[in-house]
Amino acid sequence: MFASESWYLTVVRTQGLLFIRPDKSWQPIVSVAVVDPQQSHEVVLGCDGQNPNQKAPFTLRGVDHTSFLDVKLWHKSRSKKRKKRHLVGSAYITLREVLQRQERPGSDVDIRLSCPTSQKRSPTIGGRQQRSATLTVRLVAPEPIPSTSPTNTASDDDILDEDELDRRSTGSSSHSPSETLVPASQSRDETSPDLSGLVESGLRRRKKPRIKGYHIDSESDCDGSSSAASSCPPTPRDDDLTQIEETKDDDYESYFPHHERSYNSGSPTTLAPPWGLLSAFSLPRHVQDHDTNQSIPLSFLEACVDCFAPYRELRDAVEDAEFDKVLSRLLMEWYVVAASLLALTGIDAAVFGLAPGSILPIGGFAQHAVAFGAIAAGLGLVSVSWFLVLYAGANTARFRRVATDVYGSYFFFSLTCRAPTLCMFLSALALMLFLLSVAWAAWSTAVLVMSCFAGVLFSMQYLIFGCHRAVNFCVWIVRTAWRAAVRREVAAADARPAPEVRAHEGGRAHAHMVPDVRERMPASVPTKGAIVHEEIVEVECEG
Known part of the structure; x- marks a missing residue:
């Protein structure tokens, strides 16, 4: 239909590319090839994935809506020895599909890239984001020129x-x-x-x-x-x-x-x-801002589960990215817990194989501790294997469907998703008790010293906080007692009567001197009586 006119394709940016470690900067290379007729274009993006020259689009000549675009994204090492390109992602799409995805003519469109599977499967978040890489392009299609009358030729x-x-x-x-x-x-x-x-x-x-x-x-x-x-x-x-x-x-x-x-x-x-x-006039001119961060308060049981499980995150999550974040974190935890449980199970199995006449005697408490640890390790290994079977290769939609319980909530999933970690903790605790009980028979003093040192080291912040509050309490008691004693002495001095003044004949007035009050009061506490005693002097009055 418009094969004689040119189409314009602009590469805007790329997202979700984690081909190598993030600490090394690299510039993606985007190549766009038209299948029929044969055309090839290429552009080098910046380290941040943006196209620095967006005002120079690709000119596609002789194409129409049915033409296919072979989009490939390459990675090339900066070293002089390695000149080979590595394919990071690719897409095969028609121009019609790109136009249908546009909200308006000439708007940006995200094309999902098919990334090759790596040889080493990683359960981390980066490994999952690599599979959702996108390329943002902008396509401008030619439009038919409307026919104009001969009279409308003025400039x-x-x-x-x-x-x-x-x-x-x-x-x-x-x-x-x-x-x-x-x-x-x-x-x-x-x-x-x-x-x-x-x-x-x-x-x-x-x-x-x-x-x-x-x-x-x-x-x-x-x-x-x-x-x-x-x-x-x-x-x-x-x-x-x-x-x-x-x-x-x-x-x-x-x-x-x-x-x-x-x-x-x-x-x-x-x-x-x-x-x-x-x-246009029927639309409102102002939309009131709503607080989307308000959430329903948790009940007591939900608050208890939320203390050790991501229950609130799953309940308040709306977008797929929020569920994907929780799933990636749980998968990483399950992989680590599975490796730890395998190690604990091997240790417990080796302890069961010890002969009765070994170097260190194993009593009844040690046997019970290692038996409890073996049980916890076995249960944890089974539970983590079950979670990995269900959620290891699941996408966001499958995760939401499987994690929802019969009541339509994520309460029971949050209650059981941390069960492997709890079993690992119990197994490690039982192994520690077994080792301490065996070492107690050989050297009890070292067991006490090392145990006290570890306990003080882990609870040091609480010990320092308690000592600080105790010292502050003692200082407060001393200050309060001293202030009470000073107030009592001042009140006793203010309660004593003032000296009397007598008038004598001859036009002279003499003050009746009272005993010195300072002899019965501490030197550091000034009293009203002492001040009056210092100010009363013999005054001569004119008749």
Whole structure:
């Protein structure tokens, strides 16, 4: 259909590529080959997976909707000795499928890459993300050029401004919706005769700069290119929006009776109803922000399970990435626990094989401890094998389906998913008790010293915290007792009577001296009586 025109393909970025260790930077190489006709294009991306030159797209000539694209992503070592490329991911897709995935013409599309399986299967998160690598591309397809009349051949400089055309066409009459709303198919044909006459009169139009938007996290222009912008409807004028907003509560039939009848009659001068404008005003201008982080509080049993299991994460998870994160963490834990349980089982089996006349005597407590440890290791090994069988090769959908219990929750899965780890802890504890009981018979002092040292080392923070609080409590008691004693002495001094002043004849007044109070009070505590005693002196008064 458009085989004679060119298509434009832009490689934007890549995501989910963990071909080598993340600490080594590398630049992916993307090659795009067209199967029929044979074409090949290649671009080198940056270390972050972004295309630094997005303004230079691939030009695909002689292709149509049925043409296949062979997309491959390569890794090449920077060393001079290794020049061979390694295939990281590939995809085989048609141009039609790329166009169908676009939300609008020229928008970005994520293409899922098929990554080759590595020789060493890793249960880590990186190994799982390698299988979900994507390549983001942008495809711009050619569009058919609409046929134009011979009269509409004036250049952009010979066309008047839209506001000037409205003023000339409407004159002094008021603008009605039927006169201003013109469909795109008819506006070109109807305004062409007027434009030709206006061009002959010498009137010219000043060009207005076109406002272009930009994508977030991209250096290229927005998806609305020239081809995409031409397919969009024209922006309504301000007077149209004002009239519609003033009457948006009225019924459409009552507001546009003549307009609707003329539209149905099919006359060449009729106008189409502004469905797009009316629907735009029906949308809310503000959406209240909702708090999505609020979760339902847990019950007592759920809170107990959530202390040692990811119950809250599974219950509040919504997207597949959140479930995938929990599954990856549990798989890593199960692999480690399985290896530890195998080691503990081997040790317990070796202890059972000891002869009665060995170097160290094994008593009844030691036998019971090793028997308990062997039982816990066996149960843990069976449970972890069961979990690995169910969830080792499961995707996110299968994990959610299998982990859900009969009540539609993840309570019982969370209760049992940590059972292998608990069995490993019990088996290790039983092995420790067995070794301590056997070593007690040979050297009891070393057992006590090493046990106390290990206990103090693991509980050091609590011991230091307790000593700190005890010292603070003793200091508080001493300060409180000292303040109480000082207040008691001050209150006793304030309760004593003040000295008396007697008036004598001859115009002289003498103060009745009282015994010194400071002799009965501590030197460091000033009292009211002592202050009064120092201030009372013999005063001569004039008659």
